[in-house]
Structure formats: structure tokens, C-alpha cells
Amino acid sequence: MSKNIYNLLNETNVDLDEYKEQDFTNFEKIKIKKRFRKNINKHKYNKKIIVSASVVVISIGVMGTDVGVYAKEKLQEMAYDISRALGISTDLDEYKNIINKAVSKNGLEVMLNEVILNNDEIVFSTTTKRAKNDESEVASISLKNISINGKELSAFGGGGIEKVDDYTSEQVMSMTLFGLEEKELKGNVDIKITFDEAYCDNDEVIKGPWIFKFRADGSELALKTYEVTLNENFTFENGEKLELKKYTSNDLGQKIYMKANIEGEGYDVYVKGHDELGNEVSFSMGNCSMNEPILSMDNYGGKYKAKELKLKIYAASLKEEAFPSSSKYKQVGEEFTIDLNN
Template sequence: MRRRHMNKKIYDMANDIVTDFSKTEEQELSRKEVEKYEAAFQKRLRTRESEAAGRGKCRNKSIKRGRSLKMAVCAASAVIVIGIAASSSEVHAALEQLQWTIGNALGLQEDLADYKEVVNTTAMDGGYAVTLHEVVVTESEVWVNVTVRREDGQPLDISAISPIASIKVNGRRVLAGGGGGLKYLDEEQTIVGIEMCYNCENVDLVGKTAIDISFRQLDIWENIKGKWDFSFTADASALMKDTRHIALNRTFTLPNGVTVTLDEFTSNDLEQRINFSADDKDASRYDMKVIARDESGKEYPFYMNYFGGGSTRKGYMRLLGDMLPEAAGQVEMTFYVVAMPEQSGKMSNDFRQLGESFLVDFGQMPEAAE
């Protein structure tokens, strides 16, 4: 299983997806740019300690971050182009038949058939059609791929599209910070494909679980409002059973004195990550990453994607790019940190190595649980 390489076109995002465009920089994407970048990006999303309750958002004290990751290109044969004059019923039917799998969206070679729930349901409101295609859940995350289209078939401004969702698990609303990526799925730029990952704090999704996802806003300017609701069941049991673990147990001290422990490396068909824990919530003052190097010198970057600064003080760094093969042999891992911005909000890439590198023997990776 191999993911596509990182895209140079990065859109920094914070909280409920705030783009990095200023008024003077605002411009339409050219066709050349669309073809070059495919309007794909992996969003880095930071949920702040307080959110405006009046806007219907959860209060969230966790921090979620990631780096830009180019999503896989949809094969031309998999994309259905819908005519401008299509009726609402035609839009509904065509969107549900769109063969854009969650595996396509995440840039995986396989479609996660053993782990996903196929929903393929369309909700329409306010002149916009939203289709929830497929879902994969881990023990605490909900991964979805969604398409958005105007009912009148007119083109969409991809720079403004940013669906904001609330999530209920077994009828209870949960804190769910999230991030993801999007791109056009047709040449006419009328269909936007979106993949999102929502981290549901203090929730266990192992076992049959009823999940509700509600979108009330589709753009960052709050101009596209409505009700796009979806309900389905999912179970993380199979994916978690097939997840492999390697204990790391490596401890580092941040410049502010907080201790961070890299607990374990995990690998499954969906993702590879490094789970970590901290002895204080002030670990959130630093961005972190781990660079793994195989025996040939190839690098595999794990970027901090989530840190729950409350009672758990746990987080993880997710691999972006090609997955580390199980036959990687001896893998060298190096831990890097950089201080979070105090005021500007602009993320720094001036990472510095912390502590010594260490070796991980992939030959000792245990088999997945039977």
C-alpha cells in the first residue's frame, strides 16, 4: 500500500478551516494550476480551546495538526461528468454512482474493502447536493469521503469549500476536531471531492456503532448554509484486529521541560502512525515530527496530527507519503520539534533534532491479532 507524495501546494488551515488567503491574494485557480496541483491538499487543522457556541460548534480542547499531502488522482474512467442542465433527480443519481472510493481519496492502492462502510447517500438543500460515499472508522476516528455539487450544475469555487460537521456517536454529540483534503473530480470543476478525518475524543468505535454526521455549512464564508444529514453504522473491530504494533518507549524532554514519550508505532491498511504521550498539556507549545529512514536512506516523515491536551495528554504523528514496508529491516527514527507561533499563527518549519536517533527493528514486528 503506497500513498502519493506530498504536494508543494500547501493550504495552512486552523480550527474550522480558515484559508491562508488575504484579500489582496484572492484569485481564481487557473486551469493550469488545477491540472498541476489537482486542487488537492491535506489540511492541517488546529482546534482551539474555545469556540463560538452560538455557531453550533463543539467546544474542543484538543490540538490537531498535519502536513500537506497530495491525494491520488481519480482515474478518468471513474469520474462521471454531469451536464450543466441536469435535473435534481439526475444529480442525485449521478453523485451516488460516482466511483470515487475512500481508497482513491486517501491515495491508497487498495480500497479498504474489508474495513469500510459504503453509504452512497445524497442530501440536498439550499441548491447544493452533498453525497456521503464511504466511511472507515478506527478506534477513535471517523474517515469519510464526500462530494459536493450545485444542483444547477454551475462550477464551484474550490478555495471556499470547507464543510463543517457535527458528529453524534450512539446519539451523543462528541468533540470532533478534523482535517482533510479536497480536489475537483471533473474537468468542468462542478464536482468537489473531499476526504475528512474526524477525531472523536473519549469515544470507542470498536463494536457496532451508530454515527450521525450533520453538515450545516459548506463554505468558509458561511454563505452556503443548509441541512445535509447522514446516519450509518460502522465498526472498527476488523481494522483494529489487523493493526500491527511495535513498542518504542523512547522519552524526550522538550525545551520547556515537558516530557514526551514515543510509545509505539502502529501500521494497518489505512495508515501508519507513532503514538505518543506527554506529562503536561504544555507539550502543545511545540510542533513535533519523526523522520524514519530505512536501510537505503529513504525518509518517511511522521507529522504531529493530534494532541489531546486535557486529561489524556496523548496524541499521534501520522505518516505522510509512501508507507514503510514491513520488510524495511532496521529503521532509524529521529525526533524533531519546533516552537508553536505565539502570535502570528504562521507555522514554522525550522525543526530541530531533539535527543539521539534510535533504531527500530521491523523484522520484529508481530503478526496482526488473529
């Protein structure tokens, strides 16, 4: 299973059909639920470490209210340290914006610790503290919206939580942002993050909001992001098109950006192959966008020094099954090569 933050999303009981306001397509609902279910049985449970699966459509402030939390061995280190939570050994300090601002509301203090801007995503850590006479423990906090330079954005993501003691929890969340201007996060930006609710282990809901306004800079990581333009086109068996746009790599991980012309229920897509040394690599969908899928490299986080990747695309239609078996995935087109020597 991937060490990156996207694959910390595991099975949950989110009922997407109960949302009063939403712009999820059926495809996106399927993809969200599929990602929550993926690989949950492959990992051991640990009482101290939990993962909260969060689904956010920030443009309209939708947040799942039936939030499941699950033990996760990948977060055995302190969750508020972003690099550890992402499973990355690389030191990320040069990319961190230290915020350390706390807001208290209705007996709960939320502190925003650190923020990293990674081109089209935001990664941040928080600490929640309850009064010591409270008996319930905070299991997760709900992100209502994110604004960049005064513009409210849509986003998709999730995060991991660690219980520090009976009154304190620490959380890392990663959100892919939609609606950004090109290169908008590659410099100094004004950011507003609003958390609206906190969910406790005894089903108590603490109402916010906890609002944070600050400036952050993503230029350093942007400068160290290696990018390869891809010019590969594929056709699904029903005639719909898939275009590979670019490959990116930096200290937070590797991604393949695609553009699709999809109607209906869509496809689940992954990419698998090997590098020039024969090491196997794979990429799985890292967001829920049907027509602009982003695939993130599995089982790796941080610097990657391969010179060449030979890859194949596999896809399974979601028209008949929300969770296709492995036998349903068929190769799309021929093998392609990404040259990383440039």
C-alpha cells in the same frame, strides 16, 4: 510531501481569531496555520483538482468560514475513491462501509458515499450536486459535527475535492476523533454526520443542514492494525516531557502516538530516520493536539514491511516563531529503535 490525507491540508486564509466560540489554544492555532502553509509551493496547479482545507472543532460545531481552495496534483484520480485520494495503492474495499445516501437542501444534493473507520479516525467521501441552472460551483462543504453512539466528539482534519463537471464535486475528508472510548471504532457503531454549509466559488454560501445517520463497522481494519508498544521518554530543553506511547501500521498508513507534558506555546515535532535497508522515513504531526500529538509517516500510504526503524526526534519551540525555519529544529534525546519483528 506526504501522500496521506493529513498533508492534503495546505495554505488557507482561515482567520482563527474571528471565531466566536472555540477552544483552540494558541499552540493549536499555530499548528493549524502551519500545516496549511506547509509545502504549498512545491506542487503544480491544476484547474480541475482543488483542495479544501477544513478546520473542525466538532464538540462545539466550529468551522472556518474563510475557506481557501488550492490545486493539488496528488488528487489526479477520482477524489471520491478513498484509496486514490489517500495516495494508497492498496485495495481498501474490505474496509469500506457503503452508505450511498443523499440529502437535498436549498438546491444542493449531498450524497455520503463511503466511510472507513480507522481506529481513532473516520474517513469518508461525498458527492455534491447543484441544479443545472445554477451558475456557481461548490468548492467545499462544512462539517459541523460528528456523533458516535450518541456522543458528540471533537475532531481535527481536512480533505480534497475534485470537480467532476460544472455542477458536481466529489470530496474525501479524514478526521481524527477525540473523546472516543478505547476500541470504540473497532466494531459496529451508530454514526451521525452533519454538514451545515456549502461554500461556492462565487462566495455564495448555501445553508443546510445535510444530516446522515447510519451504522458502520471498523472491526476488519482494527484486526489488521499492527501495534508496537513504545517505552521511550524524552525531555525538551525547557524540561518538559515527551513520551512515545505506540507505533501502529495498517493499510491506511503508519503513525506514532505520543504524550507530552507541555505548557505555553508548545513545540513543532517531527521524527526522522531510516529502516534496516537504509530507506529514509519521516513522521510529521498529523493532528493539532498539544499534549497528545500523533505523527503520521510521510511519503507513504498503505502496507509497510520494514523490520526495524531507527529514528530521531526533532523539535522547534513555537514560543517566538509560529513557523520556525529548519535551522530552529534541534534533536531531542538520542536515537531510538522500533522493532517491527514482533
